[in-house]
Amino acid sequence: MTGSPPAPAPARPRLTVLPLIALIFYDVSGGPFGIEDSVRAGGGALLPILGFLLLPILWSLPEALVTAELASAFPTNAGYVAWVSAAFGPAAAFLVGFTKWISGSLDNALYPVLFLDYLHLSLPPPSRSLAVVALTAGLSYLNYRGLHLVGLSALVLTAFSLSPFVALTVLAAPQIRPSRWFAMDAAAIDLRGYFNSMFWNLNYWDKASTLAGEVDEPRKTFPKAVFGAVGLVVGAYLVPLLAGTGALPSETAAEWTDGFFSEVGLRIGGPWLRVWIQAAAAMSNMGLFEAEMSSDSFQLLGMAEMGMIPAIFARRSNHGTPTFGILCSAAGVVVLSFMSFQEILEFLNFLYGLGMLVVFAAFVKLRVKNPDLTRPYRIPVGTLGAAVMCVPPVVLITTVMCLASARTIVVNAAVVVAGVVLYYGVEHAKRHAWVEFMAPVPPPSDSSDGPAMSSDADDVEDVRAGLLADEPSDEEASAMSHSA
Template sequence: MTGATPSPAPPRRRPLTVLPLIALIFYDVSGGPFGIEDSVRAGGGALLPILGFLILPILWSLPEALVTAELASAFPTNAGYVAWVSAAFGPAAAFLVGFSKWASGTLDNALYPVLFLDYLYGGAAALSPAARSLAVVALTAALTYLNYRGLHLVGISALVLTAFSLSPFVALVVIAVPKIRPARWLAVDFAAVELRGYFNSMFWNLNYWDKASTLAGEVEDPKRTFPKAVFGAVGLVVGAYLIPLLAGTGALPAETAAEWKDGFFSEVGARIGGGWLRIWIQAAAAMSNMGLFEAEMSSDSFQLLGMAEMGMIPAIFAARSPHGTPTASILASATGVVILSFMSFQEIVEFLNFLYGIGMLAVFAAFVKLRIKDPDLPRPYRIPVGAAGAAAMCVPPVALIVTVMCLASARTIAVNAAVAVAGVALYYGVERMKVAGCVEFLAPVPNESLHGSSSSTAASDDDDDVEDVRAVLLAGAGEQHDAGEGVSVSKEN
């Protein structure tokens, strides 16, 4: 056998606890109200974004968070949603979902070094193209090094950054209260509404709940810790969006709606509290982008590590540094960030939303299929609904995903079609490498803590049987190839 044995966990590796995990989920999804400003402009006033941040967390965020809590507790592995889709639909579908979500995450992460510089220097025009590129590379390298130094360090940093990023909005709300006119919250100019921009802004600011599932293998007692952290983060995210939005739109005249663009909260601070509050908000926004980068890179790199441990991609992506972090996976994600950072904010948001939506459709489908095909799968946290209720719960978020996709531009559809083709080509290329034995792959290692199936009988002849797929996935007897001998191990009939 040429499948390598994973090296023992280094002694400096420290598991995540509840509070650092809440902070990382917060930054996976939000990072504060920075970035929601465009929803006011695209929504033609305060009413639509306020309604959006009241309703969409129930219809979109909560179902995604619930699915993440249930399946992450059932599959406490760094592969996260890749493992869920593999258990439901097999390794090919799981690989494509993993590739699309990694690409979406890398696109998302390309935003943050640029936004950091924009807040710090007052806009992209303040730097020459050469200086901007050099600054993006330098900042990406510095943040990547912090990620390399350990996930526990990243989690503690996220806690500190969360407190600092939200601190100026406490002051903003206190100062704004006497100036608030509730009637301004009802303002909407339907002629100024841009549906594509509005839905893309809302969707981007409320997605990525499932990203944290790729850290489940690094969490202390994930079966209990993960649900607590997910639900704690839901409340934190919704409050961090809605409260500053109510304060800002209620204290400023409705006629300012057209001015609400990315970065406008610093201007809101200046108009409500003065120049000192503007500077505080700008500093908080810059630091928030650092937290967003760190959380996204952690999720993306540990996802690649999980896929490597499942034998889906080369073993080098599972290699850990002395700090317990996946070195090659971190470098791959950082390279993608630098390459994609030349794109505009609007382009990146629309591209990644479409790409992310495709992956989430597969995740929701996997959740429903696992409920139907394997109802007795041990789930330490289980959403208190049956299979029909689970399917009904997924209808609103699926409808939102389809809406965002239908509003996409032709260019976005073309780019995502190209990514899909690249994913299929990459999958078959990886499979050929397994057969050729030119690259080392890990065989999935049996782990009794991951076995959730209540059935101990042999797998059925049904190729779609979830018990069989799960056993194949977790016991290492699936459609993995012995890299050196070119031997394919298939399930028994």
């Protein structure tokens, strides 16, 4: 093991507010594509409309607030791994990082397949597999070329992906009957499908925290971007949902499955709107893939900088991107892309839920064990308020997990066991110096300027000092960008 970090990466453009909003939007949503199944599973329009009104408050907002506070306190690519490490130690952090990376790879495996589905390309299995591999390779290469390019492309894709729904809403307005929004067939409700659809469409707010080390003035930029993305995501879901369900007869609820918005466009606007929505959906899946891969690959880079995984994952290309993290994430996508949509959805929701339970616990524990931790953005509630705020999302996660099938529970238990085995395997390799690991630089031990901190506070500062040792301050970074 070595304490010497790799050579400094070349100067690279950093993310600003608007590109970061677009990346968070694609980490979480990407537009209304994929919410159609919530209408079918909800037995009509009422439950999904209520879900997209209430769950952003009960689930998305608490997760976004936690992300804004802790990403500003730990503005590094380790993201939530650093938060859990500071609260519970490296073993728990490694396991959360592993399960969330697997969940992210499962999530990303959906998008090349959905891209082909939205274009209605009927390919035989061998050709379809080749197309998935080719799409994964091409999108991974764009990721390799630089995060600033991914951020700018996400901005363009956001505008294009949402544009047909502006037209859809305008055309649907004269046909809307508000009574259709209250339709619900109790016999047709599929609670497992409904909660999995809602949960998948409103989660992953914390994924963007693994990009915090690539953000310009992260302590100021990150909270603004998170809250901007919350409004964009909720609007992108509710407006098309209200337009589509209000304009079509309630009897069509059973037809609302993945991809049905293109049919809504056909019935409301004609073939031209259908083609526009299909093209927007296909491009949205490209944006979703890019954002997810960025988060997953930079998470591996952050874990390598913490000494949790081999130092090779901390190596950057000439474009400032984590080469080996991208290759590893792309391989995971290809391997997992041959599972069915519903299998992937339920597996990744369960895994993601496990990780988020630990993240919420870490948030509360850091409020208790180190209340004086520098938090440039702090949620304006005390420790008790922070704990109460986490109750609704924890209840939702528990509900989703309780509705999971036995197969999902077995598969996720196997993933957790594999993570534990991998952790001890990596630690064994580290002790025997089989491969090179980075060692975060500890903070100065001189306490002459004040009283010694408690051991709990030391744990938190050890993590922050090691991660932030080579990071310029916001002011320094800003000066560097103005002088460049």
